[in-house]
Amino acid sequence: DTGVSQDPRHKITKRGQNVTFRCDPISEHNRLYWYRQTLGQGPEFLTYFQNEAQLEKSRLLSDRFSAERPKGSFSTLEIQRTEQGDSAMYLCATHSWATGGKGQPQHFGDGTRLSIL
């Protein structure tokens, strides 16, 4: 059973550049979440997918951020025109969900650490 996989593990880029992160979920998990964690804080919710549908977005997700989950499998998170304040750990979590089914824990990937120079 492979876990949630995120790529890259680290990304260093200059302010103003675009970056894209990838998350590969555990295969049978239909729900996928993106979180952001800044230094000394707990992770904060960014957005959520059920299969390929993006059903909820946080106010933290400015218009420079976009996320996709084509075909309901892997997901990408893109940040355009990066700013210093985007420096953070970006975490992906997945779990399975079925109506009327028993709740399941979210499993987190190792994250992508983004540093903006």
Place this chain on the structure above:
Amino acid sequence: GIQVEQSPPDLILQEGANSTLRCNFSDSVNNLQWFHQNPWGQLINLFYIPSGTKQNGRLSATTVATERYSLLYISSSQTTDSGVYFCAVASLTQGGSEKLVFGKGMKLTVNP
């Protein structure tokens, strides 16, 4: 939205000591998880415990959902237990998600 408070914020122990971490939350939840974040930033699932009691080796957890709190017990602590412990809770949103709301974490340092 749901508020999550963890206490204490920091704890320093000698190896072999026991500790209790507390998580209070402000509303009813259908998901509660305890995590350990290691120095490399990896979030390790410790317990999925929206109610009841579970044990896993030296760790155990209890959630009293009606009173809106959860406790994580660490017995016979080891230096490898050092790191940050997070409590996270979720309730179903209008969008149908179970987005987790995290506490600020508790930094544990276990000295040899």
